[in-house]
Amino acid sequence: MNIKIVFYVLGGLLRLLGIIMVVPLGVAYYYGEDLTPFLVSIAITVITGLILLSYKTDEEWMRKEGFAIVGLGWLIAAVFGAIPFVLDGISPLNALFESMSAFTTTGSTILTDIESHPKGILFWRGMMQWLGGMGIIVLFIAILPKLGVAGRQLFRAEAPGPTEDKLKPRIRETAKILWMVYFVISFAQVVTLLLAGLSLYDAVNHTFTTMACGGFSNYGLSIGAFNSPLVEYIITFFTFVAGANFALHYRAIYVDRDFLLKDDEFRFYTALVLSASGLLTLLLWRDLNTGFFDSFRLAIFHVVTIMTSTGFAIADFNLWSESSKMVILLVMFIGGCAGSTGGGIKVVRILILLRHSRTELFKALHPRAIKSVKFNNKAVPDEIISSIISFVVIYLLIFISSALILSVLGMDIITSITASIATLGNIGPGLGVVGPMGSFDPIPPLGKLILIANMWIGRLEIYTVIVLFTPEFWNK
Amino acid sequence: MNIKIVFYVLGGLLRLLGIIMVVPLGVAYYYGEDLTPFLVSIAITVITGLILLSYKTDEEWMRKEGFAIVGLGWLIAAVFGAIPFVLDGISPLNALFESMSAFTTTGSTILTDIESHPKGILFWRGMMQWLGGMGIIVLFIAILPKLGVAGRQLFRAEAPGPTEDKLKPRIRETAKILWMVYFVISFAQVVTLLLAGLSLYDAVNHTFTTMACGGFSNYGLSIGAFNSPLVEYIITFFTFVAGANFALHYRAIYVDRDFLLKDDEFRFYTALVLSASGLLTLLLWRDLNTGFFDSFRLAIFHVVTIMTSTGFAIADFNLWSESSKMVILLVMFIGGCAGSTGGGIKVVRILILLRHSRTELFKALHPRAIKSVKFNNKAVPDEIISSIISFVVIYLLIFISSALILSVLGMDIITSITASIATLGNIGPGLGVVGPMGSFDPIPPLGKLILIANMWIGRLEIYTVIVLFTPEFWNK
Ligand SMILES: [K+]
Ligand SMILES: [K+]
Numbered sequence: 001m002n003i004k005i006v007f008y009v010l011g012g013l014l015r016l017l018g019i020i021m022v023v024p025l026g027v028a029y030y031y032g033e034d035l036t037p038f039l040v041s042i043a044i045t046v047i048t049g050l051i052l053l054s055y056k057t058d059e060e061w062m063r064k065e066g067f068a069i070v071g072l073g074w075l076i077a078a079v080f081g082a083i084p085f086v087l088d089g090i091s092p093l094n095a096l097f098e099s100m101s102a103f104t105t106t107g108s109t110i111l112t113d114i115e116s117h118p119k120g121i122l123f124w125r126g127m128m129q130w131l132g133g134m135g136i137i138v139l140f141i142a143i144l145p146k147l148g149v150a151g152r153q154l155f156r157a158e159a160p161g162p163t164e165d166k167l168k169p170r171i172r173e174t175a176k177i178l179w180m181v182y183f184v185i186s187f188a189q190v191v192t193l194l195l196a197g198l199s200l201y202d203a204v205n206h207t208f209t210t211m212a213c214g215g216f217s218n219y220g221l222s223i224g225a226f227n228s229p230l231v232e233y234i235i236t237f238f239t240f241v242a243g244a245n246f247a248l249h250y251r252a253i254y255v256d257r258d259f260l261l262k263d264d265e266f267r268f269y270t271a272l273v274l275s276a277s278g279l280l281t282l283l284l285w286r287d288l289n290t291g292f293f294d295s296f297r298l299a300i301f302h303v304v305t306i307m308t309s310t311g312f313a314i315a316d317f318n319l320w321s322e323s324s325k326m327v328i329l330l331v332m333f334i335g336g337c338a339g340s341t342g343g344g345i346k347v348v349r350i351l352i353l354l355r356h357s358r359t360e361l362f363k364a365l366h367p368r369a370i371k372s373v374k375f376n377n378k379a380v381p382d383e384i385i386s387s388i389i390s391f392v393v394i395y396l397l398i399f400i401s402s403a404l405i406l407s408v409l410g411m412d413i414i415t416s417i418t419a420s421i422a423t424l425g426n427i428g429p430g431l432g433v434v435g436p437m438g439s440f441d442p443i444p445p446l447g448k449l450i451l452i453a454n455m456w457i458g459r460l461e462i463y464t465v466i467v468l469f470t471p472e473f474w475n476k
Numbered sequence: 477m478n479i480k481i482v483f484y485v486l487g488g489l490l491r492l493l494g495i496i497m498v499v500p501l502g503v504a505y506y507y508g509e510d511l512t513p514f515l516v517s518i519a520i521t522v523i524t525g526l527i528l529l530s531y532k533t534d535e536e537w538m539r540k541e542g543f544a545i546v547g548l549g550w551l552i553a554a555v556f557g558a559i560p561f562v563l564d565g566i567s568p569l570n571a572l573f574e575s576m577s578a579f580t581t582t583g584s585t586i587l588t589d590i591e592s593h594p595k596g597i598l599f600w601r602g603m604m605q606w607l608g609g610m611g612i613i614v615l616f617i618a619i620l621p622k623l624g625v626a627g628r629q630l631f632r633a634e635a636p637g638p639t640e641d642k643l644k645p646r647i648r649e650t651a652k653i654l655w656m657v658y659f660v661i662s663f664a665q666v667v668t669l670l671l672a673g674l675s676l677y678d679a680v681n682h683t684f685t686t687m688a689c690g691g692f693s694n695y696g697l698s699i700g701a702f703n704s705p706l707v708e709y710i711i712t713f714f715t716f717v718a719g720a721n722f723a724l725h726y727r728a729i730y731v732d733r734d735f736l737l738k739d740d741e742f743r744f745y746t747a748l749v750l751s752a753s754g755l756l757t758l759l760l761w762r763d764l765n766t767g768f769f770d771s772f773r774l775a776i777f778h779v780v781t782i783m784t785s786t787g788f789a790i791a792d793f794n795l796w797s798e799s800s801k802m803v804i805l806l807v808m809f810i811g812g813c814a815g816s817t818g819g820g821i822k823v824v825r826i827l828i829l830l831r832h833s834r835t836e837l838f839k840a841l842h843p844r845a846i847k848s849v850k851f852n853n854k855a856v857p858d859e860i861i862s863s864i865i866s867f868v869v870i871y872l873l874i875f876i877s878s879a880l881i882l883s884v885l886g887m888d889i890i891t892s893i894t895a896s897i898a899t900l901g902n903i904g905p906g907l908g909v910v911g912p913m914g915s916f917d918p919i920p921p922l923g924k925l926i927l928i929a930n931m932w933i934g935r936l937e938i939y940t941v942i943v944l945f946t947p948e949f950w951n952k
Contacts, residue, residue, distance in 0.1 A: 322886070413798050413801060
């Protein structure tokens with residue numbers, strides 16, 4: 001482990017973060033708000049960045065350094081991104097919670113009266129999600145496959161990668177393409193929302209948090225504040241897009257329009273969204289006093305937003321019937337597609353596990369048959385299935401431990417379970433105390449720390465963080 | 477598929493079942509109760525058995541017939557075992573629920589006032605569990621491994637089996653040994669309970685349902701009715717024994733006393749029981765107004781009884797604090813050891829999945845390392861891990877579907893979730909409406925049918941039942 005390289009890269013990251021903070025500073029200036037929080041944050045962040053940059057080295061980073069940069073990168077971004085919140089009067093723990101929730105695109109909030117905070121601060125909160133989403137796409141499509149992370153083939157890189165010791169040029173190239181796609185789609189959403197009547201501030205802020213599958217809103221009522229079916233359908237559409245693979249979007253936009261529809265994961269993703277929305281429509285229609293089309297609107301909005309781990313709300317689903325809440329609870333575990341900004345277990349993993357089980361069932365009937373699991377017409381190698389399983393097992397283990405600890409700290413079972421999955425899956429809201437119109441503020445400090453860890457671990461697909469805690473990792 | 481052989485074997489099973497019903501008939505006679513229910517049931521069961529036995533054939537049964545015999549065997553045993561309940565005035569659906577719950581050793585009950593039923597009927601209810609437990613041990617240790625069921629090596633047969641087309645002699649031999657062990661331990665429990673002051677009727681009835689990890693009691697208060705810590709500790713001990721592998725018990729009793737302690741699964745099982753009991757002791761001590769030792773007694777009793785899927789109760793844990801209920805909910809998913817009468821996912825599967833994940837994590841750190849998962853110092857073949865995964869995936873899928881349907885039928889989330897896992901895992905009681913002092917009676921008919929299917933599918937380790945529903949199975 002060459003710690004100097006890690007410091008150097010993190011230094012560059014902090015300097016960049018400080019420079020980016022000029023944007024919310026501008027927003028605060030435009031609205032005539034106090035500039036101190038951002039000025040001080042920029043100073044602290046840039047100076048720390050410059051200090052770290054003094055560890056200049058010409059060496060290239062390799063696997064281990066890559067892990068450390070990713071894992072610690074998200075952590076220090078959250079720490080420094082929290083400074084404006086602290087200066088806005090939020091307690092340090094709550095500020096770190098909110099900032100980690102933003103950079104991991106989780107969208108769980110400890111704010112209880114969102115509108116009472118300055119526009120600059122809320123803009124920064126949304127922008128951090130957009131930056132986090134950007135980071136995630138590059139991480140999954142460009143960086144992790146090169147680091148040889150278990151299950152890498154899942155995140156189909158655009159082209160075969162270079163050898164392990166020359167990571168940077170290839171990553172930079174792939175990142176550029178992805179960011180372009182991310183920009184183009186974001187731009188389309190801003191324009192659409194403007195046409196639907198939103199202010200520029202609202203349009204940009206909600207585009208930030210849609211594209212990141214983030215789910216922060218500058219309104220306590222979330223998307224419900226606009227009271228506009230048109231806006232809701234626009235957000236539903238772009239959330240659905242953000243929950244799909246950006247590498248596929250690239251191909252669909254620039255290469256072949258049919259590419260998305262030919263992809264097994266995208267088809268399964270669409271099928272899941274449609275069937276869960278269909279069921280929820282019927283349940284809401286039966287259990288609530290709403291018409292069929294309103295039920296459909298409510299259903300598809302919340303299925304898309306919860307399943308992709310975005311977490312926007314237009315109604316307090318915490319108050320729905322038990323069966324409707326069950327649908328919400330179940331889709332929480334699914335997540336977005338690989339290479340999207342969505343969190344959760346991910347559609348492709350669920351699809352492959354299901355196909356694997358079907359194959360095993362076939363083998364139980366035909367003990368001598370040879371049959372392999374297919375994905376996009378190619379056989380899935382056993383190592384992939386192996387790594388998916390260990391991912392899901394560790395995911396469930398962390399989920400269970402977290403839910404258990406929260407309940408020990410005094411939270412009820414539904415809150416403990418949904419707060420854990422909502423943070424680990426980077427979803428945002430849960431049920432019970434942490435429902436869409438609630439807040440994570442009532443959770444005790446130790447619980448908040450665990451949920452912060454959940455967000456961090458969940459966002460970086462577990463391994464990337466866990467390896468940092470093994471002594472072997474830091475050896476040599 | 478040679479359906480004649482299946483009919484013939486099932487005929488023999490029914491004739492035997494009819495003959496066994498003479499035992500509860502004797503109990504009813506002893507207590508001067510109405511004999512009609514048993515006399516009629518014996519007549520119907522034996523006559524049906526004889527009709528099926530007319531399909532006499534000299535052919536041996538093979539794989540497919542083996543599956544059909546096992547799957548349909550449990551089903552028709554439940555159907556005919558329900559007749560005495562129907563004649564006792566219980567509705568046919570409820571009677572089938574209770575009888576399936578008995579033969580699958582689940583212990584979920586639709587009775588609301590247990591003591592109002594005749595002693596003969598309650599004895600039959602307990603005895604069916606004991607018979608079901610017997611069937612399960614033989615199924616897992618002697619039959620399934622020979623049928624080449626996925627994951628067969630998990631259930632380590634006593635000795636290498638014969639070739640596939642000569643199944644019967646070997647199965648018969650293994651079955652005899654196992655039944656002897658089952659008898660010996662059952663006898664020890666009856667004697668111990670008698671010494672602790674129970675009546676012969678209570679001692680035999682509760683031994684039946686302990687040894688089967690069944691959990692039916694002839695008292696509405698379950699083991700709480702005896703109000704005796706001594707009885708509780710005896711039941712805890714024998715439940716713990718029944719939740720361990722009977723093939724190991726055989727070796728421990730007749731070959732080498734250390735055999736159990738050397739077994740990875742038994743050690744992990746013990747560790748799980750102790751750690752969950754320890755945690756629950758502390759939680760009960762903190763949250764309830766009970767002393768430390770009473771908390772320990774409550775904790776170890778319920779952890780053992782729920783984890784092994786027995787489901788006895790000495791307190792209404794439905795009324796405990798949220799964290800205590802969470803511990804109960806979590807251990808529900810574990811189950812007993814392979815080759816025990818316990819249900820659930822099973823300790824060995826969880827152990828191997830955890831070890832697999834640890835190995836994968838190691839590989840993420842050392843991409844070129846070769847390392848395999850070990851169990852009892854032997855490498856676990858990849859097919860085993862593969863089959864465990866598909867088992868767990870299908871298990872969770874059935875669990876989720878069942879919970880979803882129950883909630884759609886109007887049950888609350890906690891009841892829907894725990895009723896599903898309590899039946900699929902053959903545990904017995906859940907939380908909410910179906911708590912240990914509650915009943916499954918309030919669940920709507922469709923829900924009961926699904927829970928009956930859960931018990932059947934869960935008890936036969938899923939595959940054995942699922943294959944019966946594939947058209948391929950019945951071809952040729
Ligand atoms: K989110
Ligand atoms: K049971």
